Amino acid sequence: MSTLRAWEKALETRWEALRARISDRGPVELVDALRRECDRHAVVSPEGRVMVPNAYDVELSGPVHEELTRRGSRSRVGQALTDSLARHAARKGYEWAGPLAVHVGRSGDLTDSRYRVASTVMPHVSAEAFGRVSR
Known part of the structure; x- marks a missing residue:
């Protein structure tokens, strides 16, 4: 029975490693989606x-959001x-709208x-304008 338990443990360890690799693709895919969104709207x-x-707004599906929250890594x-x-914008020579x-x-x-990415131009609020509004 000890050999069977060792086999199960090894299989479980490999499964967890594979699952971790697959779930870590999420941020890579998101980075690519953000870059495409940025490039697509360059003027x-x-x-x-x-x-x-x-x-930029990144909307995650429920399961993906829960996984990130459970890990404490959102x-x-x-x-x-x-x-x-x-870094992508710096390499391309882009300037931010704010x-x-x-x-x-x-x-x-x-x-x-699993996700949706959208972008908008959010106006920059100067420190002077902020000071006038908050008084």
């Missing part, structure tokens, strides 16, 4: 500057996505996919 100004949206994924997108923000959230209506 060249008359001066030759290439402007891209600065606000904020790490958000930061990793932001960092990767910033401060870069990547928001990761849950969507209840994603039935046939």
Whole structure:
């Protein structure tokens, strides 16, 4: 029976390693989707500057969101996505339309996919304007 238990343990260990590798593809796929979204909405100004949206929404399906939350890594994924997108833009020579923000959230209506990515231009709020509004 000891040999059978050792076999089960080895099989279980390999299964967990395979599952971890598959689930770690998620952030890689998200990075690629963010890059495509950024590239797709790049606009060249008359001066030759290439402007891209600065606000990105990543909506995750329920199971994917739960997995990230259970691992306690949702904020790490958000930061990793932001960092990767910033490096991509720097390599391409893109300029942001304002401060870069990547928001990761849950969507209840994603039935046939694991995530959805969208971008918009979020206007920059200057420190002076913020001071006037908050007084």
